[in-house]
Amino acid sequence: MRQRTTLILLAGIFALFLNGFSLHAQTVEKGKPVVKTALSPVVQDSINPLQVSVDSLQTLGDLTFRLYKRKAHASYYHNKFNGKRTASGKRFDNNKYTAAHRKFPFGTKLRITNETNGKSVIVEVNDRGPFTKGREIDLSRRAFMDIAHNKNSGYVDVTIEVIER
Template sequence: MRKIAAVLLIFTMLVIASCGSSRSAAGGKVYDKKAVACYYADKFNGKKTASGEKFSNSKYTAAHKKLDFGTKVRVTNLKNNKSVVVTINDRGPFSRGRDIDLSKKAFMEITDNKNHGEITVRIEVLN
């Protein structure tokens, strides 16, 4: 009987501890539940980002208006649940209604429609 009571107590404590948490099952802190992602045009390859790094559409990077440079975020497509981890190294996007600019490689990895330039995503901060 004591073992059952102990197991129930531990289970209850775990449930209470997890209540109200904004962490996802994979360990990231949800930053934006519903954001719009797009991707960089190829004309930006080789140009300097706001962080000073050289931009490459073949890397896993992104631009965000507020997140610190170097922040790793998981971006998950809400339609197909595919996700990618990118590092923030630039500012933007500067188009109204868009929340994050992904490198083309990152965007193409999570989209189902390669001909559409926007997807709805969840953004989770990992560090």
């Protein structure tokens, strides 16, 4: 009985905690609460995880970012793939901001944010993969190095957001 009471109390506190954040949300014309952040157009600033609204939407100018996944494992392409064709038919270039994902359609723009240091990049999906278990997205080397906190690491934990117009 004591464990059940504690569990109910914790659930109530969690609900109050969530409601506190929705009070700071602004209503947009579609009726969805959205938190407006002061991110620069380059999107190199950090995202405060406490500023995500109830339905996980953020806006920046005319762009809307829809949360897809938190704590996703991202890795980067090896140089041996440079110049080879991707699944979309384009040639892969490790110096561009591109990515491989198993599900997103080709041409989808994603904002990838390193959860450790808050740096983010915008990439375009143009390939399928990664095919390693536990990895969610493969980034080009340039995109990966722009957000990596440790340049010697092979993967980082990221937040993936879909950019909608």
